[in-house]
Amino acid sequence: MPHLVILYSGNLDSRSDMSLLCRRLADTLLEQRDEAGKAVFPPGGTRVLAYPAPHFAISDGGAAGRAAGGDGDYGFAYLNLRMGRNRSEAVQQAVGAALASVAKAHFEPLMATMHMGVTLQIDVGAEVFDAKHSSLHPLFNRTT
Amino acid sequence: MPHLVILYSGNLDSRSDMSLLCRRLADTLLEQRDEAGKAVFPPGGTRVLAYPAPHFAISDGGAAGRAAGGDGDYGFAYLNLRMGRNRSEAVQQAVGAALASVAKAHFEPLMATMHMGVTLQIDVGAEVFDAKHSSLHPLFNRTT
């Protein structure tokens, strides 16, 4: 189970296609291969969820942005991937680099006109209990 | 303080009563007893929050589901319980099993008609700072 959760300032919704970003990131997760050429993440367990925050405060609230000639409306997106414990450090770094590259490309046009920050972090889950129930996995485990 | 946060694809809102799921899970938390028969969680500190994601991407986006005769509309719910450090592993496992059972029963009718995944994980908080302020706890700590 990898899942990627995006928390972002709600003012990005009118400026960026966040559903498209979710799809691009999910496709990137599905494309990842480990050292043996095997898919890193199972298709039935790959999901990306994005949440606009209706309330937020970023940095100084706009003063520096206005002083620099902008409109002082700052943006922020935080992408957090939680993945399981059984992957190599090389795989973790490759996955991170691939996702960061997609996020950067997605937001680049917006960042040219808006003061905003994008952060991507990967955590390795340290769960003490884990249960899965799925009618999705069987779609991808068919032998016929 | 236990809290359970549910992150799920927004397309479940019209198909499942998520407020009811929250209540069922909160009741389940309140029912938990440790090895000594004592309540695991304090009533005033038990809460469940559920968040539909307006933007999401799951698995291959629908192709395999449509190929299998479904409508390709996938769903996903991720339940994460964060609990304190001072419980035994047996208690953690019992709490997880009880919550997973409730979630499974809740989603079972939907899973029969929709390709979806449900994941439940428990994390033990590793916070370096913890402050609580409550007008709820005193409701349950009265001696009169």
Place this chain on the structure above:
Amino acid sequence: MPHLVILYSGNLDSRSDMSLLCRRLADTLLEQRDEAGKAVFPPGGTRVLAYPAPHFAISDGGAAGRAAGGDGDYGFAYLNLRMGRNRSEAVQQAVGAALASVAKAHFEPLMATMHMGVTLQIDVGAEVFDAKHSSLHPLFNRTT
């Protein structure tokens, strides 16, 4: 990168100015100084996001509150700050105390009339991958 995420029961939205709380907390983060008098957090990397949960269940659902003469409508806010690994324990505690004090003052009027809980926790990020891309940071790193 510090970020503070507030998860709260949606019934607080009509009773408390959550955007104002975000601003107050961001200002508090920006004011923090370490043992050497240096800003703990970079201005371009300071953000607070607040999310009302449309679905939630708290404690016993209202029975004890009604028995105590209230309306049984409980509230809950969970504030979680994630900060980097390179700060002293003294700084972590000072930041936590400052944020908890702001949250307590903000909710105090509401807590006098509503049964609610406020929890603030600080986690130190254990990310295995970290990438940042920002057009905000340069605003605060100018030497001219």
